[in-house]
Amino acid sequence: MRLSPTDWRNLTLSALALAFVACLPWLVGNYGLSIGVTIVMYTVLATSWALFSGPTHYISLATAAFFGVGTYVTGIGIEYLPYWTLLPLAGVIGAVLAALVGLATLRLSGVYFVIFTLGLAEFIRQVITWGQNVSGAKGIYVLTSITEAHIYWQLLGLAALVYLLGWAIGRSRLGFALRIIGDDEQVARHSGIHTARAKILLFLVPGSVAAITGAILAPRYVYIEPSLAFTPMLSFQVVIMALLGGTGRLWGPLVGVIPFTFLWEGISITVPNQTTLLLGVSFLVIVYLLPKGFVGLFGAIRRRMGSEGLV
Amino acid sequence: MDIIVTGLLLGGTYALIAMGLNLQYGMARIMNLANGEMLVAGGFAAFWFWTAAQVSPLLTVFIVAPVAFAANWLIYIVFLRPLVKRARSRGQLEVDSILTTFGLSFVSVGLMLAVFGGDYFSYSYLSFPVHILGDSYGANRVAAFVSAVIICGALWLWLDRSRAGLTIRAIAVAPDSARLVGIDVGKMAALAFALGGAVTATGGALISTFLTLDASTGVMFTLKALIIVIMGGVGDIRGTIIAALALGLLETFVATLIDPGLTLAAAYLLFVVILLVRPQGLFGRRTT
Numbered sequence: 001m002r003l004s005p006t007d008w009r010n011l012t013l014s015a016l017a018l019a020f021v022a023c024l025p026w027l028v029g030n031y032g033l034s035i036g037v038t039i040v041m042y043t044v045l046a047t048s049w050a051l052f053s054g055p056t057h058y059i060s061l062a063t064a065a066f067f068g069v070g071t072y073v074t075g076i077g078i079e080y081l082p083y084w085t086l087l088p089l090a091g092v093i094g095a096v097l098a099a100l101v102g103l104a105t106l107r108l109s110g111v112y113f114v115i116f117t118l119g120l121a122e123f124i125r126q127v128i129t130w131g132q133n134v135s136g137a138k139g140i141y142v143l144t145s146i147t148e149a150h151i152y153w154q155l156l157g158l159a160a161l162v163y164l165l166g167w168a169i170g171r172s173r174l175g176f177a178l179r180i181i182g183d184d185e186q187v188a189r190h191s192g193i194h195t196a197r198a199k200i201l202l203f204l205v206p207g208s209v210a211a212i213t214g215a216i217l218a219p220r221y222v223y224i225e226p227s228l229a230f231t232p233m234l235s236f237q238v239v240i241m242a243l244l245g246g247t248g249r250l251w252g253p254l255v256g257v258i259p260f261t262f263l264w265e266g267i268s269i270t271v272p273n274q275t276t277l278l279l280g281v282s283f284l285v286i287v288y289l290l291p292k293g294f295v296g297l298f299g300a301i302r303r304r305m306g307s308e309g310l311v
Numbered sequence: 312m313d314i315i316v317t318g319l320l321l322g323g324t325y326a327l328i329a330m331g332l333n334l335q336y337g338m339a340r341i342m343n344l345a346n347g348e349m350l351v352a353g354g355f356a357a358f359w360f361w362t363a364a365q366v367s368p369l370l371t372v373f374i375v376a377p378v379a380f381a382a383n384w385l386i387y388i389v390f391l392r393p394l395v396k397r398a399r400s401r402g403q404l405e406v407d408s409i410l411t412t413f414g415l416s417f418v419s420v421g422l423m424l425a426v427f428g429g430d431y432f433s434y435s436y437l438s439f440p441v442h443i444l445g446d447s448y449g450a451n452r453v454a455a456f457v458s459a460v461i462i463c464g465a466l467w468l469w470l471d472r473s474r475a476g477l478t479i480r481a482i483a484v485a486p487d488s489a490r491l492v493g494i495d496v497g498k499m500a501a502l503a504f505a506l507g508g509a510v511t512a513t514g515g516a517l518i519s520t521f522l523t524l525d526a527s528t529g530v531m532f533t534l535k536a537l538i539i540v541i542m543g544g545v546g547d548i549r550g551t552i553i554a555a556l557a558l559g560l561l562e563t564f565v566a567t568l569i570d571p572g573l574t575l576a577a578a579y580l581l582f583v584v585i586l587l588v589r590p591q592g593l594f595g596r597r598t599t
Contacts, residue, residue: 057406104583108590110405111342115537116586119579122534126576133570232530236413243410276527277421283414287394287407 018160025149033148037220039261040155041213044162045234046242046253048209051166052202053239054247055175055182058110060203061235062101062117063210065124066094068230070214072128075140075224083144087154090215091208098207102200118232125230132226139225146219154216162209166250169205174198233279237264240282246293255294314563316448322559323456324518326463326552328532329539331511337546338483338503340401341391341408345416346536347529349379349508352419353515354524355427361434368436368520369458375516376509383508387501390415395497416529423526433523451520458517466510467548479503483546511536531575538582544592554593557581 003011024036045063053060073090074083081089101120105113132138169175177198180188188195218224237260245256260282267278290297328350335343353375360366360374390411398404441450470476481489482499490496515532518524539558543550558578565577585592 057402059406059409104586108586110402111409112541112586112590114342114409115534115541116582119534119575119582123576123579126573130570130573130576133572236417273424274421276417276424280414280417280419280421283410283417284390287411287414291407 014163018156022153022156025152030148033152035261035265037148037152037155037217038265039257040152040159041217042238042241042257042261043254044155044159044213045206045210045238046245046257047159047166047250048162048206049238050242050245050247050253051162051169052199052206053242054252055178056199056202057182058106058113058199059239060117060206061114061232061239062098062120063206063235063238064230064232065117065121065235066097066207066210067214067217067234068121068124068226069093069097070211070216071218071221071224071229072140072214073211074215074218075142078142078144078218083146087212087215090211094211095204095208097211098204099200101207102203106199106203107196118235121230121232121235125226128226128230139223141223142218142221144219148220151216151220155213158209158212158216162205163250165205169202170250174201178202233275236279240279240286243286244282244290244293246295246297248292249295252293252295313448314567315560317452317567318560318563319556320448320452320456320559321563322556323459323463324514325535325539325559326555327459327514327517328511329536329543329551329555330463330466330548331507331509331514332533332536333540333543333546333548333551334479334503334507334510336540338479339387339500339507340404340483340486341387341500341504342405342412343504343507344409344412344533345419345529346412346508346511347531347533348416348419348423349383349511349529350515350518350532351423351524351526351529353379353512354519355423355432356512357516357519358432358434358524361436368516369454372458372513372516375512379512380505380509384501384505386415386508387504391504392497392501395500416533420527420529427526431523431525433519436520449521455517455520459514462510462513463552470548475502534575535578538578538585541582541590542585542593544594547592547594550592550594 025033070090073093074086077086105116177193181195185195241256241260242253244260245254246252267275332346335341356375357368357371360371361368394404394407436451441448441453478494478499481494482496486496539551539554543554561577561581562574566574
């Protein structure tokens with residue numbers, strides 16, 4: 001892979017930006033850091049979500065399922081295995097689960113996929129709850145010496161990985177194939193692209209990334225129970241943030257994550273019962289006002305200014 | 312034996328709900344994920360009329376149905392018609408309508424939470440036992456089942472025999488050709504969508520006589536209705552009824568023999584099996 005001068009410049013700038021945000025724990029207080037953790041967590045989830053859903057237009061609501069599985073990997077595994085093995089383990093389990101989901105649904109139309117992924121988190125939650133009722137165990141305590149700052153840095157590392165991966169996929173044959181699938185699946189199939197395989201391969205990314213994110217965040221919850229780990233809200237928030245930012249660019253979801261996190265925090269503190277309403281209104285805003293997200297909006301503004309000779 | 316009868320009674324009511332969704336998805340081609348909220352709203356209406364004025368839920372249906380019809384017609388005109396117009400492909404419309412109806416679903420959950428609060432609500436109506444084949448069942452379940460059968464039957468007759476029914480089936484099978492023979496596809500789709508909403512709300516009013524609902528249970532019913540519709544075959548009334556009865560039986564079996572907390576998990580497993588074995592539905596024909 002050969003890198004152009006622009007690539008080098010972008011890489012250097014990204015590394016500098018990463019180094020800067022890594023200093024956050026020393027710059028802000030506890031509340032600021034917890035917002036930081038939330039933002040990086042959703043950046044990781046929404047960006048990896050958009051890597052799959054951007055080009056394929058399949059709306060995945062399985063984030064909560066993968067995330068929950070990841071938290072349980074840490075919750076159960078911490079008793080038996082050293083911590084550093086748990087994150088890759090969660091990634092592998094997430095990828096396997098994603099492959100199974102993909103094999104079952106990605107050959108079919110998008111609607112089946114949405115329903116399947118929506119039900120997945122609920123399915124796993126009911127099964128775990130049932131298992132707990134049978135065995136008599138309730139939740140799991142995750143007691144570690146991992147601090148909020150450690151969680152923050154781990155998530156940041158994961159975010160860097162996701163961005164590198166997205167960048168690499170964009171340059172690869174797989175990325176090229178996916179762009180064609182996104183434009184017209186018929187054309188893609190006729191030009192010899194194995195569309196189902198490409199989609200399944202790509203679906204492994206959000207699956208394993210969400211599972212690793214769950215595994216990283218488990219120590220933050222201290223006490224894990226199914227209704228907390230598999231909360232369906234998470235899936236919807238990720239979808240909204242990614243679409244709000246725009247899935248057309250790698251950095252798009254980030255532009256959605258930051259304002260939405262602050263909005264969500266604000267609403268949760270002032271009128272906690274109306275977060276559902278906020279989710280609903282956001283969906284409508286995305287469909288009717290921002291169909292291409294903020295990224296599309298920036299593009300439209302730049303074009304308009306360009307045509308008027310301002311830029 | 313009582314499991315089978317209870318399952319069939321539950322399945323009958325499910326059939327009504329799924330029929331509503333099938334009208335919306337199969338005929339109007341809108342995947343309405345806010346369908347369950349329409350059901351809960353119907354249930355709320357029945358609850359409210361019963362507690363405030365002792366109006367029987369079986370009569371409330373006659374108020375709920377026209378109101379839900381009007382509300383769904385408005386939803387179609389205001390929110391969905393612009394999407395149908397701007398969509399360049401079926402896939403685009405699918406994504407847009409999924410996001411929009413999710414939005415509408417959350418908005419209505421939020422509004423219902425604000426108006427009614429997050430409490431469970433139930434009321435006792437016709438809660439005396441009825442004896443069938445030696446076992447006793449709640450009269451409310453039987454009444455709901457009988458009403459569901461009557462409504463499903465009427466709907467089926469209407470779709471199968473009347474001219475309006477024929478037109479609706481035409482737009483379900485071939486929307487483009489339907490336009491060529493002088494059918495106003497937009498108008499008929501709005502009609503099918505509104506009718507579907509009315510049927511689902513009616514189902515909600517009936518189901519509230521024996522199930523406990525709260526503002527956020529809608530999505531459970533949406534999932535179940537979707538599973539039934541896909542299992543029975545999109546746009547297929549006969550398949551929907553059989554799939555609904557099958558789901559009612561399965562849920563009752565799982566709830567009585569294993570654990571009541573696993574009913575949705577069981578429905579989901581059934582869905583997975585259907586997807587893997589017969590993605591076109593029980594009676595559907597392979598299209599591609």
